[in-house]
Amino acid sequence: MLTLDRRLFLKGAALIGCSAAAHPLMSSMTFAALPGENRLVVIILRGAMDGLDAIQPYGDPMLRKLRRSLSVGPENGALDLDGFYALHPRLEPLLPLWQKGELACAHAVSTPYRDKRSHFDGQDLLEAGTGNDLPVDRRVGGWLNRLLQAMPDATAETAYSVGVEQMKILTGKAAHLSWAPRAWLKLSPQAQMLLEHVYHDDPLFRDAAQDATQISAETSDLGKMPGPTADAQALAAFAASRLNAASRIAAFSLAGWDSHANQAAVLGRGLDRLAAAILKLREGLGPNWDRTTVLAMTEFGRTVRENGSGGTDHGTGGALLMAGGAIRGGRAFGDWPGLGEGQLYAGRDLMPTRDIRAYAAWAMHGLFGIARDRLEREIFPGLDLGGDPRMLA
Structure with missing residues (x-):
């Protein structure tokens, strides 16, 4: 006899009600266990x-000229870091980490991806870590998975995924599973009446729908979590x-950074969530925070000039945020290319001065002892690792 599991119904109904790509709670999470601390x-x-x-380079005078309506610099509420860079006001909760040496950044970074400025392609290349090969060969998997393949003692550590595919960064031959917060079904009274009407003559779906909405209302922990950063x-x-148990690697995503219009609001919400995630990691890890490196990476940057909608368009060079007790924080890494005439990529974007993959590779080298030649040939094919940025304490 066909039966409908109530939790399966929750999963399906939630996906009907929202796009998995757009909803932040549909972010998957992946883990891997490695030897060492x-x-x-x-x-x-x-x-x-x-x-x-x-991370505003307010010390470059061109930034204010190119962004006349976007707030820039300490005089507009940004938090000075070193006389050249300033932290966006919505990242103020992270300022103590900078002061303690547990927060850093690298500006003018990018993958080898250029010019087409597609979110989908950019994210594929960021997670594959293979260079500028489009379309990405799915057989090569993601760079975190190739890290696991380089460590024969690695084992899988997992929870479960709800309604989403695995993050591509950890797909590949090495064993891995995924987890995501349980989806919940929250319906307005009108929507619940419509659902009951649609399924009124189908006892299988009618009963499952009633049970699912009742379970969601009474027991969903995520549904009760307050605030936009929950x-x-x-x-x-x-x-x-x-990570406090057997896992040594975790990867998850935060969506909602596309600020074509009304950037102040869009970016502010994203930065609130990023700051909350980093602080929650620090709180939850306790003493293990001292042995943790956090890399917050995005597929590409945005144009230097603001557009006519109070936002910015797809660009090239961007910024990498680093956090954790294992980093040498309180500093900005990398070479600043400038924002003047002739210094922008394609006359519009921040010029990349370093491959973002190099920072990830040096983190792997320092944390897990992966050899340089293996990083350049196997984990990040075609990467020129360059000099050690000395990003780890």
């Missing part, structure tokens, strides 16, 4: 975070719990 967390910021706004905190809290 060092930990790596990769947060993918989907939608192209504007690094020029998150999803980010839930992901980070679960990641910390696994």
Whole structure:
């Protein structure tokens, strides 16, 4: 006899009600267990975070000229870091981490992806880590999975995924599973009446729908979590719990960074969630925070000039945020290319001065002892690792 599981109904109904790509609670999470005590967390910021706004190079006088309506610099509420860079006001909760040496950034970074400025392609290349090969060969998997393949003692550590595919960064031959917060079904009274009407003559779906909405209302912990950062905190809290156990690598994503219009509001919400996630990781990890490196990466940056809608368009060079007790924080890494005439990529974007993959590779080298030649040939094919940025303490 055909039966409909109530939790399966919850999963399907939630996906009907919202797009998995757009809903932040549909972010999947993946883990892997490794020998040793060092930990790596990769947060993918989907939608192209504007690094020029998150970590403002206000010491470059061209920034104010190119962004006349976007707030720039300490005189507009940004928090001075070193006389050249300033932290966006919505990242103020992270300022103590900078002061303690647990927060850093690298500006003018990018993958080898150029010019087409597609979120989908950009994210595929960021997670595959293979260079500028489009379309990405699915057989090569993601760069975190190739890290696992380079460590024969690695084992899988997992929870479950609800309604989403695995993050591509950890797909591949090495064993891995995934987890995501349980989806919940929250219906308005009108929508619930419509659901009851549609399924009135179908006892199988009618009873399952009634049970599902009742379960959701009474027991969904995520449904009761307050505030706009609850999803980010839930992901980070679960990641910390696994990292305190057998896991040594966690990867999850935060969506909502595409700020074509009304950037102040869009970016502000994203930065609130990122700050909440990092602080929740720090809180949850406790003493293990001292052995943790967090890399918050986005597929590409945004244009230096603001557009006519109070936002910025798809660009090239961006920013990498680093956090954790294992990093040498309180500093900005990398070479600043300038924003003057002739210094922009294609006359519009921040010029990349370093491959973002190099920072991830040096983190792997320092945390897990992966050899340089293996990083350049196997984990990040075609990467020129360059000099050690000395990003780890």
